[in-house]
Amino acid sequence: MDAACLQYGLTEEERRTFNETGYLIVENALAPEQVAAMTREVDRIYEQKLNEGHDASKAMFYTDFIKDHPLFLDLVDYGKILPKVWGILGWNIYMYHTHMIVTPPSGQAKSDKSFGWHQDSGRANREMESPRPRLSLKVAYFLSDLSVPDRGNFWIVPNSHLQDTMPLSADGQGQPAGAIPVCVKPGTAVFFDRRLWHAASPNWSDVTRKVVFYGYGYRWIRRKDDMTMVDRLLEQAGPIRRQMLGDGTSCNGYYTPTDEDVPLREWLKEQGLPV
Template sequence: MDESCLQYALTEEEKKTFEETGYLIVENALTADQVTTLTAVVDDIYASQKNAGHDPEKALFYPNFIPESDQFVNLVDYDKILPKVWGILGWNIYLYHAHLIVTPPSGQEKNDKTFGWHQDSGRVNVEMESHPRPRLSIKVAYFLSDVSVPDRGNFWVVPGSHLNDNLERPTDGVGQPEGAIPICVKPGTAVFFDRRLWHTATPNWSDVTRKVLFYGYGYRWIRTKDDMTVQTLWEKSDPIRRQLLGDGVNCNGHYSPSDEDVPLRVWLREHSPVQAK
């Protein structure tokens, strides 16, 4: 990892925003060329899935997409983003979940039905004995399509709701929770969000197909959330990328890591000692 990545470290202002709202928007995280290249790969995957029988009128949820292209692999330890990830979670991290979503126009008329609000991680939200619930993981969403205006399948959030274990929804199933807003961003934007943040997908009422890549980072003692096959990438990866792709010395090293388990910590000791604690 090149030391120049430290210029993208999480700032105090960014940290404050993330801690208070549960999300952080980083504009121009991807260049226009990166967006074009990544979009072409996503389009190929989508075409392949349609040929395999995917209903083109429904959103495509496609997990374990990282091995499909080096372009995806290169974002695992992307220099503009990873320093902010370890700035939030620390160094004992890896990519525990990844999926891409393509949301074509729904062809439906817009309505005010309450969306499917949720926190990520399923049973974690039932079985963890704490309040507020623990953060455990975050996601970074790279937007490849223009969702800078509402109704394009934007994901919605309730800012600050990551500290609430419950969310009050309209009892009649019409309208959205108080304070709910759509995330409206341009192509190339990265959006970080706490897994506890109450959020939801929404219908795409526009004529623009929405395309997003989601990278989920969590602590190394968390199990993967999908059947990831990234182990095939270990041999050609450098040590830090191997860590982020789930490599380690043994199972105990996920809980009590040695330097061999977490080369990211070793690198931080030399280049950013405060972050290595």
């Protein structure tokens, strides 16, 4: 990695914000030209999925997309963002999950029905002791203008990441106390703890919502995507990107890593940083 990325390291204020609220907003993470180029590729993939039979009235949820264009692959170890990821989780990490969401206008009248509130990681939330550990986080890069509500915004309950349950209204109407829509401009990156209670919302506007998510977790967590072309991607990758793509020397190396397993740790040492 270019040592210039260290200027984007996690600040103490950002650490405090993330630890206390469960999320962090980083504006202008992507330059306008990056947003434009990525939007073209998202549109291309969306059009392809429509041609393959995807229902145009429903949101497209598409995983394992980093193989589809170098622009997506370059965000795996993006210099403006990865330093904040390792600042939160440490160096024994990799990218275990990606998904792209395109949410077209719903054409439906706005309602008060509660959204699908959840924490990430599925069965992990039922099979671990309380309080649940962080384990992972996601970074969402927003490509559409979601600076106002009702555009299919991502909703969150700030400070809820330390709660194992989220009380909802008994009649299924309305949102949990303290719930807010995340309103951001194109190019914004939003970090969120996997435990943060969050939900997708209907798109009641005439603007199509486009966002890509990158999930980072500890290397001993299983990959959530099939990563169908990971071998080809590894052949083209440098050491730290290989780590982010899940490379390792042995199964035990995910639990007790050698220097070869975690080149990020060695690179941080070379920069004189504590590990």
